[in-house]
Amino acid sequence: MSLNSFKRALWVYHLNTGSCNGCDIEILAALTPRYDIERFGMVLVGSPRHADVLLVTGPVTRQMEPRLKRVYEQTPDPKLVIVVGACGSEGGVFYESYNLVGPVDQIIPVDVYVPGCPPRPEAIIEAVVKAWVKLEKAAQRVA
C-alpha cells in the first residue's frame, strides 16, 4: 500500500486525560532504545499543532474534557486519534466514577483503540501503523 496521506513521518502528541501514568510510561518506553520509534521518524512533539497523531491516555476527567476537545480541534487535518489503555477505551477501573465524562470516544472521534492495563509498547506502535493504514484506505475511497 502506498502511503500518501502524510508527506513525512508521523509526529505524535501525547495527552493524559487522567491516567494513572501506567500507559504514559509505556508510551515513553516506546521511545527508549529497546523499541526506538524515533528510528522511523516518529517523535513526541510538544504541541498538537505540530502533530499528526493524538495519543490519548486516561478515562477523561471532568476537568480534562474541554482541554481534550481543544487539543483535538487544534490538531491540523488529517489527524488520527489513538486511545491507549483500558481506561481511555472503556473506563477501566474508573468505570462509572462520579468525576468522569469519558471514555475518550464520548468526547472526540477515535480511530484506534489499544486495550491493556497498560498495553505493551509493541501494541502502541502497531496501533499507530493501523491508524495510518486506516487513513490511507479512507483517502483511497474518497479518491
Add this chain to the structure above:
Amino acid sequence: MATSVPTLDYWAPLVCLIAFVILIAVTYLFRSRGRKQYKKGTAQTEIFLSGEEPPDTEERHIRAYNIYWGFFQGLKRYYDPTIKAHSGIINDYIIWLIALMSITAVILTIVSLT
C-alpha cells in the same frame, strides 16, 4: 585631502541589500517547508497553551514596562516620591512652577548682588 571612496564595507547599502535578500530567501525556504493544512479562523490557528483557552490578545500582551522592572526596582527610592509628585492636577504643577521660579529668582538676585 582625503576623499570619500565608496567601498563594500560593513554598512555599504549593496551589502545590506544582498544580506536582506538572502535573509528573505532563507525565511521563505523555512516557511515553505511548514504545514499548510491549518484551517484559518478555527482553533488550529490559535496559540497552544496546554489545552487552556487562550486569553484575548490584549490580556496576553507583555507591557514594555516589564523590561525595565529591575531598573525601576533599583531606583525605587527616587521614583516613589517623583511619581507621587506627578498627581495629574494642573494646580499642583503651577505651584511647582511658581515655587521653582521663585527659588531661581532668589538665587539670581543673590548672585547678582555679590
